[in-house]
Amino acid sequence: MTGPSDTPNNLGCFFLCRGINGMCNNRQWKTFQHIYFHDERNNKNVRKGGMTLRTFSLLKGMPVFTLRGERIGTVHDLTISESGQVTGMVIHQQALFKRAFHLQLADISSYGQDGIVIKLNDTTTRKMPADSICLTKDELLGRMLFSEMGEELGLLQDVYFKEQMGTIIAYETTDGFFSESTVIQSKQPPTFGKDTIIVSVNEQ
Secondary structure, eight states: OOOOOGGGGOOOEEEEEESSTTOOOOEEEESSSSSEETTTTEEEEEEEESEEEEEEEEHHEEEEEEEESSSSEEEEEEEOOOTSEEEEEEESSSSSSEEEEEEEEGGEEEEOOOOOOOOSOOOOOOOOOOOEEEEETTTTOOOOOEESSEEEEEEEEEEEEEEETTTTTEEESSSSSSOEEEEEEEOOOOOOSSSSEOOOOOOO
């Protein structure tokens, strides 16, 4: 199984989104030596080189396999700590009554184009940490992003994070259903409020 993480020299991986009226019809991995996040509001490019990024939109629904080739479920959600770090994924198991378990990032052996391989064989006792926030379950997607200066940045559509450390480094936002998406970079952890998410966008 091959995928973005199999590229030489740890090349960064990104996806292109092509569609009509801002709607994404086809997302696919593209490989670059460096990744550029374009902030249309400030008309500047921010270089992030030599890293592999993941987005929730590409991981959601992916099948999960053990090293023995057994399919145990699909990715359903991301878990995020109170400090704003992606800690793992919620996996829905293949069962009559949908059961779920928490998969830590450290338990992932490899990310493939069509699935994720994990190091675990026994997943029955893996529960989500009590202090975790779920991207979908806790309705972070669709929540308004604000800068620390009080500027509206758009509705959260997706997050970009480092696959090994879980550090969130950018947010994909939109102003509405038919508007184009914008990727906003941030070096600092987010602050999750009841109705909004506060991110820092002014670091140099």
